[in-house]
Amino acid sequence: MQLLEDRIQREGTVKTADVLKVDAFLNHQCDVALFDAMGEAWAEHFAGKRIDKILTIEASGIGIACCAARHFGNVPVVFAKKAQSINLDGDQYSTTVYSFTKQREFPVIVSKKYLNAGEHVLLIDDFLANGKALHGLIDLCEAAGAVIEGIGIAVEKGFQKGGDELRAEGYDVDSLAIVESMDPQTGRIEFRH
C-alpha cells in the first residue's frame, strides 16, 4: 500500500536492526485517516469472504481493528487481553505470547462469550515480526472452533520469520507494507513488492 510505505519512509525510523519505530502515526499517535484507508485495503483484499468478527490483541491492534471493522459491515471487534482483570469473568480461552517490544511472556485471554465455534474471524494487527502474537490468536481461535478467514497486518518485517511461516501454514496474510530490509546505520528502508 503506497500510502503506508510513503508514510514509513517519511516518518519511520530504524531504531535497531530489527525495530522499526512508527509511533508518529501507527502505534502511539494514531492517524485515523490512514487507519481508515488500511481498513479499505483489507476489505478489498478479503472481499467475498464471510467475516463475522475481527480479533486482535492488546494494545496496538485495537485502533486499527476498530477502523477496519467499519469496512466489514461494522462487525464486532474483540481484542485479546494481556492481563487478568476483575472485569474478565466466566470461562476464558487463554494462552501465552512473548511480546516483541516488552520482551517478556504475557497471558493472552479472551472470554468464551466473545469467540464462538463456527464464527468466521479476520485477525488484524499492527506488526508481524516473529509471529508470536498471531500464533497466540490462532491458538485462541482453534480452542474456540472459530474459522480463520485471513490475517490483515499493517507492517510486516519480511526479514523476520512470522509472515513466511504463516503463509506456509496456509493462511491468507495481507500485509499492507512488507519491509524487506532496513539499516539502522543509514536509516534506509526497502520494501518487498
Ligand SMILES: O=P(O)(O)OC[C@H]1O[C@H](OP(=O)(O)OP(=O)(O)O)[C@H](O)[C@@H]1O
Ligand atoms: O510477530 P511478533 O513477533 O509477535 O510481533 C508482533 C507483535 O508485537 C507487538 O506487540 P507488543 O506486545 O510488542 O506491543 P503492543 O502491546 O504495543 O501491541 C505488535 O503489536 C504485535 O502484536
Ligand SMILES: O=c1[nH]c(=O)c2nc[nH]c2[nH]1
Ligand atoms: O513499533 C514496533 N516496531 C517493531 O519493529 C515491531 N515488531 C513487532 N512489534 C513492533 N512494534
